[in-house]
Amino acid sequence: MKIAVCLKQVPDTEAEIKWDIPKGTLSRDGMDSITNPFDEFALEEALLTKENYDGEIVAISMGPEGAKDVLRNALALTVDQVALCTDDAFAGSDTYSTASVLAAAIKKVGDVDVVFAGKQSTDGNTGVVGAELAAILGFSPLTQVAKVRSIDAAGKKIVVERAVEGGTEVVEAKLPAVVSVIKGINEPRLPNLMGIRKASKIDIPQWSAGDLGVDAGKVGAAGASTKVVEIAVPPPRGAGEILKGEIEEIANTITDKLIDLKVIK
Amino acid sequence: MANDVWVYIEHKDGAIAPMSFELLGIGKQLADAFGSSVCAFVVGDKVDDLAKEAGAYGAAKVYAVEGDVFKGFRGEAYAKAAAFLLDKYKPEIALFRATIMGTDVAAGAAAQLGFGLCTDTIGLAVDGGKVKMTRAAFGGNYSVSVVNEKAAPQIATVRPKAFAMGEKDVSKSAEVIKESFALADADLSTKVVEFIQSATSVNLVEADIIVSGGRGLGNEQGFTVLQQLADLLGGAVGASRAAVDSEWIPYEHQVGQTGKTVKPKIYIACGISGAIQHLAGMRTSDCIVAINKDPDAPIFKAATFGIVGDYKEVVPKMIEKFKSKLGK
Numbered sequence: 248m249k250i251a252v253c254l255k256q257v258p259d260t261e262a263e264i265k266w267d268i269p270k271g272t273l274s275r276d277g278m279d280s281i282t283n284p285f286d287e288f289a290l291e292e293a294l295l296t297k298e299n300y301d302g303e304i305v306a307i308s309m310g311p312e313g314a315k316d317v318l319r320n321a322l323a324l325t326v327d328q329v330a331l332c333t334d335d336a337f338a339g340s341d342t343y344s345t346a347s348v349l350a351a352a353i354k355k356v357g358d359v360d361v362v363f364a365g366k367q368s369t370d371g372n373t374g375v376v377g378a379e380l381a382a383i384l385g386f387s388p389l390t391q392v393a394k395v396r397s398i399d400a401a402g403k404k405i406v407v408e409r410a411v412e413g414g415t416e417v418v419e420a421k422l423p424a425v426v427s428v429i430k431g432i433n434e435p436r437l438p439n440l441m442g443i444r445k446a447s448k449i450d451i452p453q454w455s456a457g458d459l460g461v462d463a464g465k466v467g468a469a470g471a472s473t474k475v476v477e478i479a480v481p482p483p484r485g486a487g488e489i490l491k492g493e494i495e496e497i498a499n500t501i502t503d504k505l506i507d508l509k510v511i512k
Numbered sequence: 513m514a515n516d517v518w519v520y521i522e523h524k525d526g527a528i529a530p531m532s533f534e535l536l537g538i539g540k541q542l543a544d545a546f547g548s549s550v551c552a553f554v555v556g557d558k559v560d561d562l563a564k565e566a567g568a569y570g571a572a573k574v575y576a577v578e579g580d581v582f583k584g585f586r587g588e589a590y591a592k593a594a595a596f597l598l599d600k601y602k603p604e605i606a607l608f609r610a611t612i613m614g615t616d617v618a619a620g621a622a623a624q625l626g627f628g629l630c631t632d633t634i635g636l637a638v639d640g641g642k643v644k645m646t647r648a649a650f651g652g653n654y655s656v657s658v659v660n661e662k663a664a665p666q667i668a669t670v671r672p673k674a675f676a677m678g679e680k681d682v683s684k685s686a687e688v689i690k691e692s693f694a695l696a697d698a699d700l701s702t703k704v705v706e707f708i709q710s711a712t713s714v715n716l717v718e719a720d721i722i723v724s725g726g727r728g729l730g731n732e733q734g735f736t737v738l739q740q741l742a743d744l745l746g747g748a749v750g751a752s753r754a755a756v757d758s759e760w761i762p763y764e765h766q767v768g769q770t771g772k773t774v775k776p777k778i779y780i781a782c783g784i785s786g787a788i789q790h791l792a793g794m795r796t797s798d799c800i801v802a803i804n805k806d807p808d809a810p811i812f813k814a815a816t817f818g819i820v821g822d823y824k825e826v827v828p829k830m831i832e833k834f835k836s837k838l839g840k
């Protein structure tokens with residue numbers, strides 16, 4: 248079975264965010280970066296799939312050169328192959344152009360049965376790249392996956408559980424499929440020292456727009472139809488009121504205040 | 513008309529939930545700014561009742577694709593039908609609810625049409641002849657506005673409860689336009705084989721009142737008293753990641769950056785410190801009440817009302833007061 252996993256590099260949750268205001272993008276240089284937290288679950292699911300069903304894993308990331316770090320981390324966890332899609336033409340991509348670059352990379356890898364992605368990134372945070380990727384590739388779209396029940400590569404079939412509003416949906420789908428995973432699907436493992444040392448010596452292949460056969464005018468800032476036109480800091484919430492007094496009095500006040508909102512029926 | 517505003521009517525098996533029509537209110541405001549109409553669009557196996565209800569909530573027209581293949585929600589099939597309608601009529605903007613169902617349809621349709629979309633939108637305004645769509649970024653520390661400059665329609669998923677619902681007027685009705693769109697089971701690659709109803713059936717995203725607990729609850733039993741308060745108020749129970757990671761409550765209750773984003777009218781945070789990743793999921797709530805032992809806890813900076821104290825004393829007292837004041 249051929250397994251692909253999409254890993255995005257995002258600013259560390261504690262990092263100070265730096266913007267490139269005129270372009271409406273992040274200036275990723277000099278910000279502490281990590282693997283998107285949801286993608287750690289995607290990577291772990293790829294590793295489990297390989298262990299349970301045999302196969303090989305290709306980890307793919309689109310981003311600047313620095314995004315190599317997330318692929319190196321994946322190599323340390325013993326993925327078989329990695330590729331960094333990087334090209335100045337990719338900068339400023341919207342969700343659709345991102346998904347189309349990733350789709351081109353998956354086509355270049357060839358014969359992929361299942362693609363794992365995270366539910367959403369912590370920076371762009373749109374949570375739609377997985378679904379768009381599936382639509383572009385014509386793969387089965389499987390979002391919000393909480394459990395992979397079974398994969399039958401020969402029979403071209405996958406059964407998953409999706410966590411949706413009000414319950415769990417069990418979905419049977421044809422392979423190839425794009426599976427976007429949620430937190431809790433597994434416990435991501437950490438790389439060991441040996442893995443890290445080995446991974447540090449591996450050359451990371453880079454794929455440009457030309458290598459991927461994507462039209463540079465159709466991706467990145469040039470091709471993206473969705474543009475960030477304004478970045479603002481929302482006004483802080485007005486300073487709150489600390490209720491003081493004896494507990495009896497506080498409980499009396501707060502319940503009055505909440506009842507006054509006319510929300511409680 | 514080319515600059516009409518379209519609202520996608522989300523439904524489960526044809527059942528009418530008032531919230532499905534919530535975007536017709538803001539849709540109407542945008543349409544007024546364009547001098548156009550707000551229209552609804554719906555995909556399903558039987559759409560007549562939904563179309564009627566959409567009319568009562570203010571849709572001038574309802575565009576529909578109907579067929580047996582749409583029995584039971586399947587994102588893949590619904591996205592194809594939605595893309596077909598949007599491509600045929602090219603309205604100015606199409607609004608979906610930022611629920612799991614709504615997002616699956618919106619993302620699938622946008623990809624079929626070949627462009628990006630704005631998700632979890634919290635602001636919509638007409639600016640320079642286009643709708644500017646605003647969303648929160650980095651845990652609400654920033655907001656970014658995006659515009660699809662090149663193609664029509666623009667597509668947005670809108671955070672539930674971000675905008676007030678329109679008024680219902682049963683004397684109003686919409687013109688219904690049914691389009692045929694051929695799609696067979698064989699064209700689809702996914703099939704729902706079973707639905708397992710959740711025992712707790714939490715619907716945090718749509719709850720008006722959320723009572724949330726964190727590590728400060730100390731143990732699993734803490735959630736029992738929070739549940740009592742939530743039940744009394746007709747609300748739902750939420751949690752911080754620390755509480756979920758301690759296995760006191762399932763992940764579906766988690767609020768925050770790696771959980772759900774919620775915007776209830778009242779959010780009561782008990783024993784939650786107010787980490788940025790938690791605030792990311794709840795800071796746009798209308799009224800935030802924080803109950804925490806530590807007067808310096810960051811949650812107090814985001815709170816409308818702060819109570820410095822032990823939740824074990826405060827919450828039962830609140831339950832007692834509510835019971836007597838609400839006559840329950």
Ligand SMILES: Cc1cc2nc3c(=O)[nH]c(=O)nc-3n(C[C@H](O)[C@H](O)[C@H](O)COP(=O)(O)OP(=O)(O)OC[C@H]3O[C@@H](n4cnc5c(N)ncnc54)[C@H](O)[C@@H]3O)c2cc1C
Binds near residue numbers: 253286340365647
């Ligand atoms: C603050 C901010 C707001 C933005 N708002 C919008 C917007 O409203 N509309 C829009 O079209 N674009 C928007 N963008 C651009 C958008 O973030 C990029 O297009 C991004 O490359 C993909 O979207 P995402 O990060 O939201 O991914 P998500 O859809 O949240 O990610 C889902 C999964 O897709 C995979 N994935 C996503 N990106 C990559 C990648 N580069 N490499 C490998 N795997 C990946 C990962 O597995 C990830 O877990 C915004 C960017 C920023 C910084």
Ligand SMILES: Cc1cc2nc3c(=O)[nH]c(=O)nc-3n(C[C@H](O)[C@H](O)[C@H](O)COP(=O)(O)OP(=O)(O)OC[C@H]3O[C@@H](n4cnc5c(N)ncnc54)[C@H](O)[C@@H]3O)c2cc1C
Binds near residue numbers: 729823824
């Ligand atoms: C990438 C990433 C993603 C994350 N995503 C999320 C997310 O989605 N949601 C989320 O919540 N967190 C998330 N976190 C974790 C977040 O950073 C915090 O660790 C977490 O929110 C802390 O939970 P807490 O407030 O319950 O616990 P703590 O920070 O330990 O706070 C407990 C609080 O309870 C108070 N307390 C103790 N006893 C009592 C008592 N008897 N009565 C009243 N108050 C009491 C204490 O004073 C303290 O303020 C994420 C972190 C990372 C790095």
